[in-house]
Amino acid sequence: MSHSEPKRGNPLTLGVDREVALHHAAQIVLRAWRDFDQAREEEHVPSASLIARLQEPLPATGISAMSGLDLAAEVLDTSLAQSRPRYLAYIGSSGLEIGALADLLAHSYDVNLALDARAASLMDHQTLKWLGEFLGFPSGGGAFTSGGTISNITALVAARERAIPGSRFNGLGSTTPVVYCSADAHYSVRRGIELLGIGSRNLRSVPIDNERRLSPTALRDMITSDIAKGLTPIAVVATGGTTLIGAVDPIDAIADVCEEFGVWLHIDGAYGLPAAATPERASAFAGLDRADSISIDAHKWMYVPKACSAVMVRDRNSLVSVFSHEEAYIPHDGAVLNAVDYTLEYSRPLRALKLWLAFMVHGADEFRAAISQNLQQAQLLYDLADASSHLEVMPIRPSLSIVPLRAVPSDVPDLNAFNAALCDAIQADGRVYLSQAVIDGEVWLRPCFTNFRTTQDDVHVTFAVIVELIKKLQSTKE
Numbered sequence: 397m398s399h400s401e402p403k404r405g406n407p408l409t410l411g412v413d414r415e416v417a418l419h420h421a422a423q424i425v426l427r428a429w430r431d432f433d434q435a436r437e438e439e440h441v442p443s444a445s446l447i448a449r450l451q452e453p454l455p456a457t458g459i460s461a462m463s464g465l466d467l468a469a470e471v472l473d474t475s476l477a478q479s480r481p482r483y484l485a486y487i488g489s490s491g492l493e494i495g496a497l498a499d500l501l502a503h504s505y506d507v508n509l510a511l512d513a514r515a516a517s518l519m520d521h522q523t524l525k526w527l528g529e530f531l532g533f534p535s536g537g538g539a540f541t542s543g544g545t546i547s548n549i550t551a552l553v554a555a556r557e558r559a560i561p562g563s564r565f566n567g568l569g570s571t572t573p574v575v576y577c578s579a580d581a582h583y584s585v586r587r588g589i590e591l592l593g594i595g596s597r598n599l600r601s602v603p604i605d606n607e608r609r610l611s612p613t614a615l616r617d618m619i620t621s622d623i624a625k626g627l628t629p630i631a632v633v634a635t636g637g638t639t640l641i642g643a644v645d646p647i648d649a650i651a652d653v654c655e656e657f658g659v660w661l662h663i664d665g666a667y668g669l670p671a672a673a674t675p676e677r678a679s680a681f682a683g684l685d686r687a688d689s690i691s692i693d694a695h696k697w698m699y700v701p702k703a704c705s706a707v708m709v710r711d712r713n714s715l716v717s718v719f720s721h722e723e724a725y726i727p728h729d730g731a732v733l734n735a736v737d738y739t740l741e742y743s744r745p746l747r748a749l750k751l752w753l754a755f756m757v758h759g760a761d762e763f764r765a766a767i768s769q770n771l772q773q774a775q776l777l778y779d780l781a782d783a784s785s786h787l788e789v790m791p792i793r794p795s796l797s798i799v800p801l802r803a804v805p806s807d808v809p810d811l812n813a814f815n816a817a818l819c820d821a822i823q824a825d826g827r828v829y830l831s832q833a834v835i836d837g838e839v840w841l842r843p844c845f846t847n848f849r850t851t852q853d854d855v856h857v858t859f860a861v862i863v864e865l866i867k868k869l870q871s872t873k874e
């Protein structure tokens with residue numbers, strides 16, 4: 397057997413198909429990338445035969461790798477893909493090409509970052525440091541995680557231990573901990589509080605101002621009142637880009653309050669924090685360097701494929717004090733820590749590779765340019781909608797890249813029902829993919845720009861499609 401030939405006889409080797417399969421997969425990826433370059437005029441839907449195949453029982457024997465790949469490609473082609481330039485629903489990601497290639501490499505080597513993995517661990521640390529530098533946060537350590545939810549929970553565990561030392565071992569005893577965030581904070585904060593045994597009844601919903609930003613004055617009053625009642629504030633979660641409208645809480649003023657009371661400040665920047673790296677929005681994040689911890693989802697506005705979030709802390713010991721442990725099957729080498737001594741997850745893939753390669757290949761400036769472009773697209777859509785008699789926008793301009801807007805036809809009695817139907821009509825039409833959100837009881841469309849493939853033209857088409865479908869919906873209701 398020549399050196400380059402695969403070993404035969406073992407189950408699960410691709411065998412002679414290997415090179416052909418890799419070439420075939422490359423062709424499928426190339427076709428997809430070309431297809432993502434422009435938006436489609438309509439979405440493809442799964443055929444009856446594909447649906448039937450997806451209901452077949454477990455096969456006892458396999459098909460060829462090529463046939464399997466073709467079937468996978470058909471499934472993906474008829475799935476909702478966030479990589480498409482007019483996917484503007486929720487907070488999308490983009491499947492950045494170099495990031496997708498990095499995932500193929502990372503998964504092929506299948507490095508495990510639970511322990512030291514030599515060069516991969518060095519790369520992991522370097523990427524985290526670069527990300528902190530890009531955002532303006534003095535990272536003392538942290539980890540890449542599976543998402544903003546896990547990043548937020550990781551930070552809250554560290555905050556709980558700092559406020560109630562030993563709670564990791566002793567539980568909360570008679571202490572009643574309290575956590576503060578704005579009414580618009582992401583649900584993952586509530587989840588974390590419930591998982592940590594703090595209880596969501598001890599999560600304070602701090603009032604927001606007319607720009608939907610957490611009020612530092614109200615925060616101060618709440619903390620003062622809770623301390624007077626004998627409760628223990630453990631953390632304030634400020635949001636750097638709310639999921640609902642992209643509001644950025646006033647971090648500097650919140651940091652003043654946290655400093656005054658010695659309370660941990662966490663910034664949930666899962667969505668919006670990349671904007672802190674742009675010249676036009678950096679000032680909105682003033683005070684970021686004063687936070688104790690931050691969360692950022694690179695799989696959102698840093699464009700790399702899911703899953704690639706990061707949690708960073710100023711002081712790495714704050715993570716070590718809650719996660720370090722001694723297990724017989726993971727021996728320590730003197731004082732050297734294993735990664736699992738400061739992470740919540742155990743086995744961890746090399747998520748950093750996709751961001752590391754993306755920074756290497758594109759450089760930080762190109763990232764800033766892409767984020768700025770999304771910021772401008774949000775402003776453009778806001779202006780188009782603001783000037784239209786068919787649409788209403790919020791009184792405040794988008795601070796990041798979310799642009800809530802809604803139809804306001806004069807002859808429609810139930811605007812919420814009309815806008816919900818409009819959103820359904822847009823999704824069924826397929827030229828644009830949008831989602832809706834309820835803001836103070838009103839149904840709004842909620843386009844969000846976080847895709848490097850989206851162009852100014854896509855913004856104009858999005859606006860035109862919305863107006864066209866409003867008129868169509870109105871005519872069917874008459």
Ligand SMILES: Cc1ncc(COP(=O)(O)O)c(C=O)c1O
Nearest residue numbers: 487543544545582584639666667
């Ligand atoms: C502000 C914010 N925090 C946290 C999350 C949760 O992130 P993930 O879905 O990666 O767990 C989101 C998701 O949209 C978010 O917008």
